[in-house]
Amino acid sequence: MLSRIWVWGASIATCAIMAFSSVAMADGKVVITGWGGTWNDAYRDGIWKPFAAESKVEVVEDQYNGELAKIRSQIESGTITWDMVSVEGAELLIGCQEGLYEKIDFAAIGGREQFMPYAVDDCGVSSDIWATGLAYDADVIKDPPKSWADFWDVKKYPGKRGMRSTAKETLEEALMADGVPIDKVYETLRSPGGVDRAFKKLDELKPYIVWWESGAQFLELLSSGEVVMTPAFTGETITTAQQNKRNLKIAWDAGFLLGVDHWVILKGAPNKDNAVKFLAYYAKPEVAAEFSKRMPYGTPHPKSYDLLSTEVKAAMPSAPDKKQWALEFDYPFWVENLDDLTAKFQAWAAK
Amino acid sequence: MFWTVALLSAPLLFLATAFFYPLATFLYRSVDNAEISGSLEATGKAIATWDRMSGIPGEEVFRALVYDLSEAHENGRQALLARYLNYRVNGFRTLIMAAADAAPDLIARGTSYQSNLIELDPRWAERRYWLAIAREIGPVTSFYFMTAADLQIKDDGSIGRKSDEDALYVAIFGRTLLISITVTLLCLVIAYPIAFLVASSPPKTANRMMLFVVLPFWSSLLIRSTAWVILLQEKGPLNDLLLTFGLVNEPVSIAYTRSAVFIAMVDILLPFMTLPIYSNMKGIPTHYMKAAISLGATPFQAFRRVYFPLSLPGVAAGCLLVFVLALGYYITPDLVGGRSDQMISWFVAQYTNKVVNWGLAAALGTTLFILTLLIYLVFAWQVGVSRIRLE
Structure with missing residues (x-):
């Protein structure tokens, strides 16, 4: 009752x-x-x-x-x-x-x-x-990476790499690592064979990649030392580094996506x-x-x-001083090719 | 009388509306082509006269398409049409969007829709776009099932395997089966001795041991999967332990590999193997073994020839349960595995939540459903349904 x-x-x-x-x-x-x-x-x-x-x-x-x-x-x-x-x-x-x-x-x-x-x-x-840039833990890596080619160099920087599990961003980064100048990246992607070139470059790094999807995930991977470097949302990285007193750094001069x-x-x-x-x-x-x-x-x-x-x-x-390293996302390119390249990327990544 | 019938059939009604109806609509999704056929009715009629063998369709097909696009533009359906056609041939999105935007103007200009449309975008003179429209104009489509089977229709109309670079799902179905079989066998090897130990212990000890078997049920699957990531990562406790005892010189990577998927899935699915085997063993009278030994069998012989065959219904039930559950696993491999360790459900989730290609998601899901059903039927036929005991 x-x-x-x-x-x-x-x-x-x-x-x-x-x-x-x-x-x-x-x-x-x-x-x-x-x-x-x-x-x-x-x-x-x-x-x-x-x-x-x-x-x-x-x-x-x-x-x-x-x-x-x-x-x-x-x-x-x-x-x-x-x-x-x-x-x-x-x-x-x-x-x-x-x-x-x-x-x-x-x-x-x-x-x-x-x-x-x-x-x-x-x-x-x-x-x-916002931007996606090459992030690393400066307490672990003493000699800062200066390019995406360094990101690909597993001899100079042993350890795993984080990467965002999307075709967008990843293909651009692969081409930059392959020596394509920042202002020629989308021109190369649009040209015949450009996409294949990016995937071929990704093949080299594939065994070392840990894929992530959300901001929280890559911060966890980087902070725990599971990966030594990762493309990262720059704002979230800098803010988290300040809040948790971590020495996470962005290699802006390697080139970043804006x-x-x-x-x-x-x-x-x-x-x-x-x-x-x-x-x-x-x-x-x-x-x-x-x-x-x-x-x-x-x-x-x-x-x-x-x-x-x-x-x-x-x-x-x-900021104006970073303009020389900034690669602005070519959204019209991605609107046109997102479905196709996402399917290709998934087939590639799943093997 | 009426109320009795109504009350008794209520659960059936519930099952029909909450289970069979959604399942049926989901299955239908895998062949549904309304997004394309619904927006291109006039074009569908006109294009039937095109022989497809050479050239591009004539003026009346172009005219019908422009009118269809104009109507789609008015209803705001052109984007949906563009998206679904883009799945068939990449590049269709911009082609349709631009033509739909220009459609009212093209109608106002009148004659020679063909040259006006080609002037707008020269790709309209390419055969492959028209062949795709002619092929995909019907109310149902086989496109999604073909994709799920790594097949494609070539421009000459024949069906062929996709190139190795584009082929994906057959390999993923194979991987799904392989992982599920491995997990089932690992579970069996671990669970059988545990069940035997518990079943042959005195009741008081057995109850305590059972507590440890069912304990994992009380924590969420998500938490246990995440815990494995933490345990297995390079700077995690397991590697610390191995390094401290000098068993390895440098950290081993287990997290985000196939091994991690096996470890986590076996951990989570183990109770589903242990419980059926245990309950079956409880029903085996202990004096059978004693009788066998008293008649001259060694303990091992007695186990192998008397006890083990009697425990098989439990083993069959456990294996079936674990195997079928493992087939649909998604969240655990997603958390602890790498991209090359994902099973088919991961792709279903990807196409449902991220890409919004529900047709392909439904086709993959349906294929998995049929596969599971087939395996069950083969299993039931080989083992016999009556011998599988779940209680």
């Missing part, structure tokens, strides 16, 4: 709490999905919390590994649980063509001209300008208005800079760069 009273009491209390909380958050919520880990930490502390405090809109966060599938299945099934997602450049173009995203209403967020041209699109505003992630609003998002509200809040240089301060990645705002300390500027992949 007593236990039954308990159950009733608990249910009534739960209902009361739910009713109360929905009153407290009268301005609703917005569900924002980022890349997880330190990336979400930086956005949460730097931007989401202040936004929630100012606008009274509750920010509900989620994370994923960039699978377009998770967005497609929401749109196709009509049960949309995410309002805003940060997507990579190729996924931005494909999803925009397929009508997965709302077009951005630039008038509502202060105009398109305020942003750097390559950081905005009809369907998106850049959430971060990418742009975009905030997109899903088509038919239940809290679309709040998502637009968030973009309007985010589209201020001083707000966007709060992310860069916590995670050394670029923002779509040219002015926010000036608000950063010299230390943060030095860690940014989009």
Whole structure:
């Protein structure tokens, strides 16, 4: 009998709490999905919390590994649980063509001209300008690697290598290791025999590769010493190194891949208005800079760069002094070839 | 009366809606071609008149395609069409997207759809794109099953094996079988003595030992797999131990190799082998062995000729259980193995979650399903279903 009273009491209390909380958050919520880990930490502390405090809109966060599938299945099934997602450049173009995203209403967020041209699109505003660079533990490797050819050199640097388990990134790195100059990488990939050349180079390193998929995985591999080097998301690496007092370094001069992630609003998002509200809040240089301060990645705002300390500027992949080593992802190439090269890459890797 | 029938059939209804219906739709996915045939109805009718032997289709086929694309563009279905055609021939995506964008304009311009479309993109004059459309226009397609079997339709219409570079899944199915068989045998070798020991111990000791057998069931599969990665990695406890005792000079790499897959899978699947064998052995009267020995058999002979044959139903049940479970393993090889140690389920997951090629995922899944069913039937026919005892 007593236990039954308990159950009733608990249910009534739960209902009361739910009713109360929905009153407290009268301005609703917005569900924002980022890349997880330190990336979400930086956005949460730097931007989401202040936004929630100012606008009274509750920010509900989620994370994923960039699978377009998770967005497609929401749109196709009509049960949309995410309002805003940060997507990579190729996924931005494909999803925009397929009508997965709302077009951005630039008038509502202060105009398109305020942003750097390559950081905005009809369907998106850049959430971060990021990079994949050659990372190593400087406490283990005393003679820093200077090129991707060094990454391939298992005599000079014995031990295993981490690599991201995607065709995109891996093929570019293989060509750089094979001596292709940074500005000729996509030209080579587009030319006949270019893709085969990349796979042939990958054959050499194959027995030494440990494949990873998420940011958390490569940090674990590198920190535990399971691999001596890995291509790594530079911002996550630098932030983790600072937090855990590890001597993880990026060999910028080896050449790195520069990418742009975009905030997109899903088509038919239940809290679309709040998502637009968030973009309007985010589209201020001083707000966007709060992310860069916590995670050394670029923002779509040219002015926010000036608000950063010299230390943060030095860690940014989009800093002017690193331009000579930067290889920008050729997203149109990947939109065209992603399916085919992914299949080829999988067949190659699985053998 | 009515209520009795209704209540008794409720579980069946539940099974039908929650199991058979999703299974059937999943199976259908592997041949479904609605994304292409649904968007190209007029083209499908027009292209039937093309003889395919030489040249490219005539003006009316081009016209039908432009109208189809214009309609797809209006409904927002052109991207889906482009994606599915791109699986057939790489390059179709941009070809279709550009043509769909230009379709209303092409219709406004009118005559010579053929030259206008080729002017837009010269690839429209290539036969291979048209052959692919002509081949893949029907409501069902064999494309996904062919891919799962490493086959392809060549431009002359014949079916051939893919080149060694592109072929993949036959080898992966072979690997899936090999890993499952190895794991089953390893489990059997380890589980049989354990089960024998527990079954022949006094009840109090046996209960305590059983606790250790079922203990692994209480922790999650994910945690146990991850734990193996930590134990087996180069800077992990196992290597520390080996180095300290001087058994090896440099760390051995076990994590992310085939050995790690065997170790972790055997660890996780072992109870499924031990329990059926144990419960079978419990049912073997102990005086059978004693009788055999009293009639002059050595203990080994008594075991081999009396006890072992009686324990076979348990062994058969355990092997079948472990083997079938191992066939579908995904998360453990994913965590502890390398890319060349993945089994077929890994590819099903990849095509479901990452690439969104559900047709291929369904075809691979269906093939695995049929394979499992066949193995079960052969096994049941050889061993006899009545002899497999799970209780």
